Amino acid sequence: MSLESLRPASPFPDRIAEIITIGDELLSGETVDTNSSYLDGLLEQWGWIVARHATVPDEVDPIARAMRDAADRASLVVCSGGLGPTEDDRTFEALAQALGCALVLDDDVLERIRARFASFGRTMTPNNERQARLPANGQPLVNEAGTAPGFQALLGRAKIYLLPGVPREVRWLAEHALRPQLDRGGPVIHRRTLKTIGFGESRLEHVIREVRDAHVGSVEFGYRAQASETHIKLSVRPHSHNETIDPDEARSRLDRAEADLRGVLGDAVFGTDLAEISAVLGSLLDERKLTVATAESCTGGLIGAMLTEVPGSSAYYLGGCVTYSNDAKVALLGVSPRALEELGAVCEVVARQMAEGVRVRLGSDWAIATTGVAGPTGGSPEKPVGTVHVAFAGPDGTSAKVLALPGDRASIRTSTARIALDQLRQLILVSSGTSER
């Protein structure tokens, strides 16, 4: 469904927001704008519909024009960037031009900047005074994450907010200054994402077709796939501009759709929304007081790196070996030189020996091993690029699986790591008899 019905012809629909990002570096290929997407997500949660982004250079006229145009169309305009201390930073000047007012030195803001410098044992430069010269019509917003204040004003009938460009400062001001003023109590569009790994998009669509059909008119279904992670995106949307969906009603529709999907997919759903496989597996290991070790060849340490992204992972991750060369497989893991010679490093036998070897050496409950051809070279007709063997050694023995992964080297390695972590999660659920399937 398009959002067209939510963005009517009325010039001042009261839920429409626009975002303007400001900076030469955003127009030269140097910097990808991540602030807009972050603000989109927050504003949507708070009940706004973001109808447009614009990115303009650090120049007064284009910034002022973009502000006026946005304020004509939307009732909220959030700007980011151009509040720094150098001559290049022109956003306060541009807003003053758009408002038709002067820039005036704000003594409180100046004092705050001076105090911030003093707290770092540094002296304020004359340049930093620029950051205290603000449009006369409007109010500064305290920014404890940086030097530049934020700012708010009324431009025509629209509220306009100026935030710095540094993502950390955007996040601080969004939480502390924007949320209290802009959170309308709930989203216009209610969303939930169910996450799976190793399920192709078309296979997933096929498997859940009946569930989707059963929820037509209540919940919309979408899909998204990247490096073996496939997401089912559920949304509950109003059908017209004036309709608001009761949050309890939306939650209950999403709950029903989620329950039906889990009925079909079982353990294949590893989590929802912001869940990451490394943290989900970590919680499971932690809960069950289980430990894991890794033996990585083609992933080269990536599985260990993913497991240890999670704070507290030392409770369940003991460590492992990266055995990129055949000699390392023999020396560190006790893989049989004969198997390596006769079958090659990329085979089920070697994967199993790697998993069993690291499990014994580190005394872990479980062990994961990977060996494969990540490319771009090294493939053969029998073992083309993307052929990966993963093995899992556990209390009840060892199992293995061969994967045929598409994509480039980075994608094959990421897919292998994700699939290995997710398979271990499912094996643990099955082995202890608590599988949902």
Place this chain on the structure above:
Amino acid sequence: MSLESLRPASPFPDRIAEIITIGDELLSGETVDTNSSYLDGLLEQWGWIVARHATVPDEVDPIARAMRDAADRASLVVCSGGLGPTEDDRTFEALAQALGCALVLDDDVLERIRARFASFGRTMTPNNERQARLPANGQPLVNEAGTAPGFQALLGRAKIYLLPGVPREVRWLAEHALRPQLDRGGPVIHRRTLKTIGFGESRLEHVIREVRDAHVGSVEFGYRAQASETHIKLSVRPHSHNETIDPDEARSRLDRAEADLRGVLGDAVFGTDLAEISAVLGSLLDERKLTVATAESCTGGLIGAMLTEVPGSSAYYLGGCVTYSNDAKVALLGVSPRALEELGAVCEVVARQMAEGVRVRLGSDWAIATTGVAGPTGGSPEKPVGTVHVAFAGPDGTSAKVLALPGDRASIRTSTARIALDQLRQLILVSSGTSER
């Protein structure tokens, strides 16, 4: 310097481009727009100045309006997104509206889509026919990376191009359809980036101040820092709209600045422009026929993962151990239990023993070891979060270094890995007597 002088009041400056990205998912927090930044970089290399981005939803009127507005200001408009087969995809319809022409079925394009489906053994759906209904005024662009064709037309006095939204397809069409038509033979702004690791931005600025001053008026200097990697950004820009800088002249100015910077910084510069430390170190190891092994605690496998991102890394990376627990440090690397007990895991002695242990076990020329407090918990007054010991065992003995790194867990780990790889690069240069210092 601001680009203001390059974007004069003239309504049709012949080097000004704008980018429009189209899609509801770009306005909801689901997807960060990376296509705009990619296109910025290419267009700049080809001699264009990108003056503005806009992002609009999948709706005919806003798309058509954004196209007309951009074509009024710029002489080139590049659009991305909304060419898919579903009802949500409205970009062709919007361009037809902006051009004031009809959509007509293009038989050649339809045949190409049908053939593409046949080549995958699939049948075209009626939806896919939509992708062959194109504005009457303009020409399709063959897209071998996907189903939807690109498109080009003249809107007012501006050239307008439509590309799909999938990044891989954007890249294919940019190279095959845009470059031949839009490359004006060289950039307006000539850039070069020198990369260092472990140099703070303010320290770097201090060290190179005299070099910067010596090039005022010839080359502009900028800085950028992220997770211990600090870049010096050099640029040569024209001073007015009509000036073009001769590419040889620009190169020679950048060469002189680079040579002066290397004179001051020596080996601290690990590469320029797109260079990555893992590939730079890899080439050095490969050239010298040296091998390396890793022993990682707080980085948890990240250094191995970075080394093996590089195709062909098996020539010099043998593997290593991820020893997250103390027991693993003892069992896999032979670290002394007494040192662990008396000094703790985060100390120079343990780092040295880890490096030496893995070097002996794998028989490598060099070995890297890391042990530290990545946080957010685990810090103490003596060893706060961010304390990391790195050690390097090599043919001439073992050296070690303690780091005090700022930032969060992810940033501390990435910094550690980059600094360790870069330190090894510098040690190898020094050890073989080919240092530039």
